[in-house]
Amino acid sequence: MKKTNILKKLRSSGLRPTKQRVEIAKFLFDREKTFHFTVESLNKLLTKKTTNKFALATIYNTVHAFKTAGHLSEVDVRGKKKTTYFDTNVKNHHHFYDTETSELIDINEDEVVFEKIPKAPNGKKIKNLEVFINLKN
Amino acid sequence: MKKTNILKKLRSSGLRPTKQRVEIAKFLFDREKTFHFTVESLNKLLTKKTTNKFALATIYNTVHAFKTAGHLSEVDVRGKKKTTYFDTNVKNHHHFYDTETSELIDINEDEVVFEKIPKAPNGKKIKNLEVFINLKN
């Protein structure tokens, strides 16, 4: 993803393209494959790969801003690490969760087909459906 | 569940039936339906319903002891409340998660049938599979 597209992406979602946001966005979105991370892991990776330094609060702020803008999704899994995972894949999809390595792997929506699912309880609607396939060695 | 059965349940899993454990076990397991809770909610409910007081650490200790003994399962969902849910249903099963109320509802395993699921990545095995159906109003 080119820099102009990064800027467009930020601006179009009402986010000022600050140095930090651009740097983080490049790191997150300039990829072929989808990317899973925690704030902690992102912080470490950014410290390694870039010359700038980022306050931890900025990583939190930015990740939340990107999530609110729809550029990131939060993965509702609670593994060993008691921390929140984020995903650059914002389409509906599912996950393998490797219980040994705490790693997430995407599963495309069409890889899972249901023959039967229950109806939502009275008064409620199904918002979305997530499948977690936990892996072991 | 009668008191003698509670005692049996505790002893058979190597847990001394202390006053606290018996009280908590009665509260958790003497039910028709399965019960979902967080340590915080359990603590509140116990404070209301019983005359004894329990240290918060005791609730944590006891819940973990029960989980290790296989009497409780941890629900791997991360909802609004950034806290761990536990479930008195220790069978394989799935959940509705009400995003408005942060409430969990059990789905029996046979309510969900797959027509297609992906294979585990190379070298890995499927440990188990959990479906979360998120609900809205």
Added chain:
DNA sequence: ACTTAGTTTATAATCATTCTAAAACACAAA
């Protein structure tokens, strides 16, 4: 350049959870 509102930053505060060490207890042996 100047202004203003939005951002970043370091730090403090908060929340959930685990750790610690001392007091209390369960249980079995005498």
Added chain:
DNA sequence: TTTGTGTTTTAGAATGATTATAAACTAAGT
């Protein structure tokens, strides 16, 4: 039934993840 020993409970401290705060900084329009 007392005593000894290993368990358990407890209050509080410690930790880890995240959010709040308030001052310094910066983007973008005038």
